Amino acid sequence: MKSLPYFCRGEVIRGFGRGSKELGIPTANFPDSVVDNLPADIGTGIYYGWACVGNGDVYKMVMSIGWNPYYKNIKKSMETHVIHTFKEDFYGEILSVVMVGYIRPERSYSSLEALIAAINNDIEEAKAQLELPEPLKLRDDNFFTSAPSPSAALTPSSPSTSQTILNGH
Ligand code: ADP
Numbered sequence: 001m002k003s004l005p006y007f008c009r010g011e012v013i014r015g016f017g018r019g020s021k022e023l024g025i026p027t028a029n030f031p032d033s034v035v036d037n038l039p040a041d042i043g044t045g046i047y048y049g050w051a052c053v054g055n056g057d058v059y060k061m062v063m064s065i066g067w068n069p070y071y072k073n074i075k076k077s078m079e080t081h082v083i084h085t086f087k088e089d090f091y092g093e094i095l096s097v098v099m100v101g102y103i104r105p106e107r108s109y110s111s112l113e114a115l116i117a118a119i120n121n122d123i124e125e126a127k128a129q130l131e132l133p134e135p136l137k138l139r140d141d142n143f144f145t146s147a148p149s150p151s152a153a154l155t156p157s158s159p160s161t162s163q164t165i166l167n168g169h
């Protein structure tokens, strides 16, 4: 996939309330503006990479790119599970991510247990892949230290970095 690694950021919006959190795997959703900017070669499936909320620490993540039921499955959605336990939700904050690699295509599961097991496998895969030298380097990329504060990004008078694709920064 020639577009990887792929850097982007945006405000965390509410998802469809499909109860990911109840499964122990909350997924932070990006707005359409971020999803619409995805390069064509980044298809649906599960990806791994690095993520940071606001100006916080950089953590490993897994991301699902899927078809968005809200738009009758003609638009994609991007949902990021940050591999970290946060004290609070972070709706409205700026989530910065770098997608580093691809794990697998989307699949449907016969049971909730099978789905959870698959996601846990993805998380283990992500953790291992991100320890390799090239992926590890991206954790320290300037992209993460230049993350805008939520207030700056949400102020109408300042150009919204949250809606800008920052690849090739
Ligand atoms: P929604 O349908 O609104 O996306 P989820 O059940 O998927 O609801 O929960 C996602 C929300 O949980 C995120 O928007 C974020 O505010 C919060 N959250 C807390 N911990 C995490 C985490 N480790 N990774 C992703 N989101 C998290």
Ligand code: MG
Pocket (backbone or CB within 6 Å): 015, 016, 020, 026, 027, 028, 029, 079
């Ligand atoms: Mg979600």
